[in-house]
Amino acid sequence: MYVAAFIPDKGESARDPAARFPGGSLGEALHPVPVTLPDGSPGAEFIIDQAKFPHRFAADVPEGVARLTAVAQRPVTGAALGEPAPEPGWRTLPSWAVVATEAPDIPAAAQRSMAERAGDGGPGGTRGAAAPPRAGGTARRTARADRKAVASALPANATYELGLVPD
Known part of the structure; x- marks a missing residue:
């Protein structure tokens, strides 16, 4: 399940959609931390x-939860942001996408484009729900359901949008 996420195709990096769809502000929120890589560089x-x-x-979560999540976040390496993706799972496995229309970091147009491409990308395809339920509920239902039940319950090649509005 992709929620307000990059959905790369084989050979793409996380940076590629950002270059194609201006307006995202993830870069300005990133804080670099110098590290020594495994090879010593x-x-x-x-x-x-x-x-x-x-x-x-x-x-959309209580302030205390948001602060705890901020402290507990895991870093991403600069190399990982530019690394080409392998063959994507959405080509062979059922997948779902939620486009967050108000998320500031990955433009909705980029999310929508990647979700639509993934929906047309193979037997797995990316599916959405017919109505915009909360993403957490969708994730729980997806995790609990067996593959055939989920595939029959959700329309193929659909994406749904969820507007995230701060309190």
Whole structure:
């Protein structure tokens, strides 16, 4: 399940959709932390600035949960952001996409384009729900359901949108 996420195709990196769809602001929220890579060379890991995290990634949860999540986040390496993706799972496995229309970091147009492409990408396809339920409920139902039941309950090649509005 992809929720307000990058859905790369084989050979694409997380940076590629950002280049095709201007307007995202993820880069300005990233805070670099210098690290030594396994081969001994210098590198960087990135975390979301803790002060910016609640608004950007947890606008619809209680403030205490948002602050805890900001502190507990795991970094991503600079190399990982630019690394080409392998063959995507959505080509062979049923997948679902939620487009967050108000998320500031990945433009809705980029999310929608990747979800639509994944929906047309193979037997797995990316599906959405007929109505915009909360993403957490959709994830729980998806995790509990068997593959055939989910595939028959949701329309093929559909994406649904969920507007996230801060309190």
